[in-house]
Amino acid sequence: xxxxxxxxxxxxxxxxxxxxxxxxxxxxxxxxxxxxxxxxxxxxxxxxxxxxxxxxxxxxxxxxxxxxxxxxxxxxxxxxxxxxxxxxxxxxxxxxxxxxxxxxxxxxxxxxxxxxxxxxxxxxxxxxxxxxxxxxxxxxxxxxxxxxxxxxxxxxxxxxxxxxxxxxxxxxxxxxxxx
Numbered sequence: 341x342x343x344x345x346x347x348x349x350x351x352x353x354x355x356x357x358x359x360x361x362x363x364x365x366x367x368x369x370x371x372x373x374x375x376x377x378x379x380x381x382x383x384x385x386x387x388x389x390x391x392x393x394x395x396x397x398x399x400x401x402x403x404x405x406x407x408x409x410x411x412x413x414x415x416x417x418x419x420x421x422x423x424x425x426x427x428x429x430x431x432x433x434x435x436x437x438x439x440x441x442x443x444x445x446x447x448x449x450x451x452x453x454x455x456x457x458x459x460x461x462x463x464x465x466x467x468x469x470x471x472x473x474x475x476x477x478x479x480x481x482x483x484x485x486x487x488x489x490x491x492x493x494x495x496x497x498x499x500x501x502x503x504x505x506x507x508x509x510x511x512x513x514x515x516x517x518x519x
Contacts, residue, residue: 409434411441433461 400421408428412419429437440453469476479485487495 409438411437413445414441415444431461431464433457433464436460 402421403423406419406423406425408425410419410423410425411429412423428434434457436453436457440450440457443450443453445451466476484495487498
């Protein structure tokens with residue numbers, strides 16, 4: 341509809357195609373993509389540049405020799421020039437990661453085993469903390485104070501749901517022990 345009452349209403353179906361081609365319609369993003377390439381604004385950007393012909397960098401110098409186990413994809417011939425050694429695999433989670441890297445990256449088992457190894461590593465970390473005399477503050481480490489401060493309604497909802505689940509499990513356990 342027209343914004344001014346005196347202006348006649350123009351329906352798109354009643355306009356001639358030549359009229360629309362002469363004037364670019366206002367407010368249509370990407371208009372002109374079907375124009376002659378000589379007058380298209382994005383044509384210079386659409387050229388494929390020559391890649392890596394005159395590269396301004398040399399090959400990366402390989403990282404120092406590895407002194408810990410470093411996993412890499414079995415789809416590549418060797419290690420990348422730079423890799424992480426700060427957290428070497430250890431324990432049960434390291435064994436699970438070792439088994440995961442036997443599979444290709446396009447195999448679901450690879451990623452599920454890595455996710456499971458992460459969860460096992462969390463449990464190993466808690467056990468390690470307890471073994472060294474440090475009791476972890478799980479509430480604080482999982483962001484409890486921030487959740488209480490910035491999302492109190494969500495915190496209360498989660499607490500009610502968790503309390504209901506624990507209550508239901510205790511009820512079912514007490515019913516089972518009576519039999």
